Amino acid sequence: MGRTANPATRDGLMEAAFDLVRAKGLAATSVDEICAAASVSKGAFFHHFKSKEQLAAAAADHWSETTGRMFEAAPYHDADDPLDRVLGYIAFRAQLIDGAPQAFTCFVGTMVQEAYATSPAVQAACWNSISGHAERLVEDIEAAVARYGIDADWSARSLALHTQAVLQGAFILAKASGEPEAARDTVHHLKRYVELLFGRTGRA
Amino acid sequence: MGRTANPATRDGLMEAAFDLVRAKGLAATSVDEICAAASVSKGAFFHHFKSKEQLAAAAADHWSETTGRMFEAAPYHDADDPLDRVLGYIAFRAQLIDGAPQAFTCFVGTMVQEAYATSPAVQAACWNSISGHAERLVEDIEAAVARYGIDADWSARSLALHTQAVLQGAFILAKASGEPEAARDTVHHLKRYVELLFGRTGRA
Numbered sequence: 001m002g003r004t005a006n007p008a009t010r011d012g013l014m015e016a017a018f019d020l021v022r023a024k025g026l027a028a029t030s031v032d033e034i035c036a037a038a039s040v041s042k043g044a045f046f047h048h049f050k051s052k053e054q055l056a057a058a059a060a061d062h063w064s065e066t067t068g069r070m071f072e073a074a075p076y077h078d079a080d081d082p083l084d085r086v087l088g089y090i091a092f093r094a095q096l097i098d099g100a101p102q103a104f105t106c107f108v109g110t111m112v113q114e115a116y117a118t119s120p121a122v123q124a125a126c127w128n129s130i131s132g133h134a135e136r137l138v139e140d141i142e143a144a145v146a147r148y149g150i151d152a153d154w155s156a157r158s159l160a161l162h163t164q165a166v167l168q169g170a171f172i173l174a175k176a177s178g179e180p181e182a183a184r185d186t187v188h189h190l191k192r193y194v195e196l197l198f199g200r201t202g203r204a
Numbered sequence: 205m206g207r208t209a210n211p212a213t214r215d216g217l218m219e220a221a222f223d224l225v226r227a228k229g230l231a232a233t234s235v236d237e238i239c240a241a242a243s244v245s246k247g248a249f250f251h252h253f254k255s256k257e258q259l260a261a262a263a264a265d266h267w268s269e270t271t272g273r274m275f276e277a278a279p280y281h282d283a284d285d286p287l288d289r290v291l292g293y294i295a296f297r298a299q300l301i302d303g304a305p306q307a308f309t310c311f312v313g314t315m316v317q318e319a320y321a322t323s324p325a326v327q328a329a330c331w332n333s334i335s336g337h338a339e340r341l342v343e344d345i346e347a348a349v350a351r352y353g354i355d356a357d358w359s360a361r362s363l364a365l366h367t368q369a370v371l372q373g374a375f376i377l378a379k380a381s382g383e384p385e386a387a388r389d390t391v392h393h394l395k396r397y398v399e400l401l402f403g404r405t406g407r408a
Contacts, residue, residue: 025318027231114229116379169369175320
């Protein structure tokens with residue numbers, strides 16, 4: 001094609017997909033709807049992406065980058081104690097759960113639910129996003145294990161992935177119940193679990 | 205319609221939907237595919253259901269009934285100690301995680317992920333299924349709280365729902381990673397959490 005690809009158009013298409021997929025899933029979202037939401041022509045869509053599937057996989061990477069920047073800038077990183085950073089991350093995630101599910105739920109978690117078996121490219125991109133995000137917690141969890149002298153029979157990586165499982169499950173409770181409260185409650189259980197693992201609470 | 209509805213045909217259609225939806229989601233599953241998988245004509249489908257949406261909502265109820273019977277018959281109910289029954293339930297759930305995700309993941313959790321905003325009937329049926337299943341744990345959790353004299357700042361119902369969130373999140377990890385291991389790991393964290401809540405472990 002003779003045109004120069006406009007990166008803003010490409011980002012706009014992927015960001016339209018974030019909202020549409022979180023509202024109704026990937027299969028129910030058409031290329032036409034993505035184009036309409038991004039105010040982009042179908043010709044421009046196919047200038048940037050070969051197919052909806054290719055857009056979905058690229059959008060999973062873009063999701064990792066944009067949410068990654070937001071988490072990078074969040075204040076929980078400032079705490080001196082690594083356990084406070086881990087608990088601060090969890091509290092930050094709980095704070096984000098507010099309003100309509102399409103605003104706070106996870107683009108990649110929703111997409112992989114449907115597409116894991118039918119689209120290896122989407123599956124791989126979603127796993128990259130989820131496991132890559134979890135990876136950013138590993139260093140703080142390891143530092144907390146060392147600082148608190150915990151004789152852990154679990155790995156930092158498995159606890160980091162568990163935080164992601166709880167969040168993904170929380171989103172399903174919110175979608176099913178129609179209430180963000182159910183999701184926040186389950187994230188509070190996660191916080192309590194981490195506190196108990198590190199002996200931070202007098203309860204139990 | 206003049207024909208008498210055959211309950212076996214109706215169940216067969218719903219059970220075909222269990223497998224198809226768990227493999228690729230609700231929107232990607234067509235009425236034609238459900239009919240083919242159930243070896244039923246399209247006429248017979250519309251004799252039983254007005255639409256795919258109506259089948260999906262009815263199938264969520266059928267899912268609750270069939271999985272409910274399986275859990276009812278599981279051996280973990282036999283333990284004398286209510287905490288052993290709760291931990292036995294979690295161990296039973298971990299055992300079920302094996303093979304391909306379409307065999308062990310949750311029909312209603314997959315469906316609500318896509319359909320919560322577009323189909324109130326499917327959303328309500330999925331929430332009934334998830335919250336109804338959680339409700340069956342509440343009595344054992346309450347009995348364990350009483351038996352172990354736990355001064356809980358959480359409700360039995362919220363812990364029961366948390367178990368469901370972890371399981372739903374575990375299924376997403378399994379689908380994304382392509383490995384049941386990631387799902388089993390997160391269920392082991394849930395087991396450890398319940399043990400810690402009831403002071404059953406020396407670790408931490």
